[in-house]
Amino acid sequence: MHYIPVSKPYFWGDELTNVTEAVTSGWISSNGKFIDEFEVKFAEAVNARFAVALNNGTSALQLACDLIGLKRGDEVIVPDFSMIAPLFALEYIGCVPVPIDVDDTWNMDPSLIENEITEKTKAILVVHNYGHPASMIKIAAIAKKYKLRIIEDAAEAIGAEYNGIKVGSWGDVTCYSLYANKIITTGEGGMLTTNNEDLYNLAKFKRNMAFGSSAESRFIHKTIGYNFRLPNIQAAIGCAQIIHLEDSIKHKINIASEYSHHLKNVSGIVLPPSSRNVKNVYWVYGILIEESYGISKNELQTILLKKGIETRNFFMPVHKQPFLKHISIDASKYHKSVKLAKQGIYLPSFIGLSYKEISKIADTIAEIQLKNHRI
């Protein structure tokens, strides 16, 4: 049976040449020409002044929290619907996440933020979910009004735009993941971008164990540092990937519009959000399965898997995470994120997925609906 996974990496062709060059040169750790080249190209591609290559996106988030000076007990506004890494980053420091329910874009609803701000609130950690940017004009205005810092988590939304402005342009610091299921990848990897030169210098210093800058001071550590370095071998892959960012995004958008074309009239299927003033880069193609579809999303997933089509559940809401049970959260506030978790799945959408495969998947979903509708 032909198996279609939800995700797999796509290689454009130069990855192996670059990796061979890195290995042949002997620069296989975190020094080497590909690191600098990757950072420069990445910053240019996302419209940032500075980029710092890191070993993964979770490290980028942890470093971002450190850079903006978050401390134990500080409250940070987060979306209730999110991949877990930003919540872990806050937990490493001892910050208190304050989850906000989502709006119809599946991102933090800005109209609910002000109600949650207290004198302990220090930052808003915005996650751009599934490729659709959050409502950054409103969020940035709130941050300005209350003097809050902004961390953007653009791991799932590299290249996405809000009102013609790229994600990453609104925050103090922006974090990206380069994990193998991301739009561009280095296998494992991350990137932190900023337009602030001081934060950039601090990020580079802390990424590499906070070593002193001269031979005499090398082993004198003025502050805590991390080993969050990205190896040159992986940066070599990144250099081959980043030049195809726009092509990669085009593929993602084409996959999404092909799915939407096939699924738009299927009863009980809610398509992913798309708004006029937004460029959604569709990291994944997520749909909601409503009651009128005829069977539950779990039943649908089981049938699809039997036909060789892998799907994935949406995230569990933050307020339901067992590791956060020490924080008192009013669970009645989160109708929309609960609904997303209950009804949401995402379909295969890797670069290289053929139109034939997309129509097979979409037609299967439509046929299952028709069959169950008749019963």
Ligand SMILES: Cc1ncc(COP(=O)(O)O)c(C=O)c1O
């Ligand atoms: C929104 C978001 N933030 C952070 C991460 C963590 O990145 P990494 O897996 O590279 O640590 C991911 C996914 O992997 C993610 O989807």
